[in-house]
Amino acid sequence: MLEVDGIHTYYGLSHILFGVSLEVDAGQVACLLGRNGAGKTTTLKSILGIAPPRQGRVRFKGVDVTGEEPFVMVRRGIGYVPDDRRIFADLTVGENLEIAARREKGREYWDKKKVFELFPPLERLDHRRGGLLSGGEQKMLAIGRALMGNPEFLLLDEPTEGIAPVLVRAFGKTIVRLKEVGLTVLIAEQNVKFTLKLSDRGYIIDNGRICYQGTVKELVENEEVRRTCGI
C-alpha cells in the first residue's frame, strides 16, 4: 500500500534521511523504531509531504505521490497523528472531532460515536475544552481526530510518548482494534517492546538510515538487533 523508495530529505542544508526505503502492505501494522533524532518523524513528514524528499520516491496505492501537499495526501486516505498532537485548545473534545470529520463514499466508518467506543474516557469529556485535557487524553483525541477523516492508512508518531504504562497497554489494544477494522498503520516509536508486540513488520532507523528490517520474528531473533534495541 505504501512504498518509500530511497528517499533523501533535508532541512535546509542539513541532510537528515539517507536513502530510506520501507514498505507497508495493506492491512498490516509496520513500525519504525529508533532513538531520539534518528529520523523517525522526518520519515513520516517526508511521506506526508510536510518535509518533501529531495531524492527518491513515495508511492501510495501504486501512485507516485512524492512531494504532494499534505492536504492532498489526507484526501488520498492518509491520516496523521503528529507527536505534538496539535489539538485545538479552545474547541471542546466533540468539536475537535467534528471539525475533522470527512465522509468519503465507501469510507465512512468513523464518527464521534465510534471514536467514543474506541476511547471510552473521551465520551465524558465531550464538552471539555481540548486545552484542559491531560497528556494521555490529548493523545486519544489526536488519534480520534485522525480517524474522523476516515483514513485507509494511519501514520502514528510516538503514540506512547509520555503516557502512563496502563495507558500504553490500552493504546496497544487500540492499535490492534484499528487493524481489525481494516486500517493499515505505520507507527514511529522508541518503545521497542510495546511496538514490536503489535507489529507485523519492523524497520530500525539510525542516523537517517534503515539499519535493520524484517518481520517482527526476524528482528526479535536477530542477536544484533536485540543488543542494539535492548529487547
Ligand SMILES: Nc1ncnc2c1ncn2[C@@H]1O[C@H](COP(=O)(O)OP(=O)(O)OP(=O)(O)O)[C@@H](O)[C@H]1O
Ligand atoms: N525543522 C528542523 N530543522 C532542522 N533540523 C531538524 C528539524 N527537525 C528535525 N531536525 C533534525 O533532524 C534529525 C532527525 O529528527 P527527527 O525528528 O526525524 O528524529 P526522531 O527520530 O523523530 O526523534 P525523536 O524520537 O526525538 O522524536 C535530528 O538530528 C533533528 O535535530
Ligand SMILES: [Mg+2]
Ligand atoms: Mg520524532
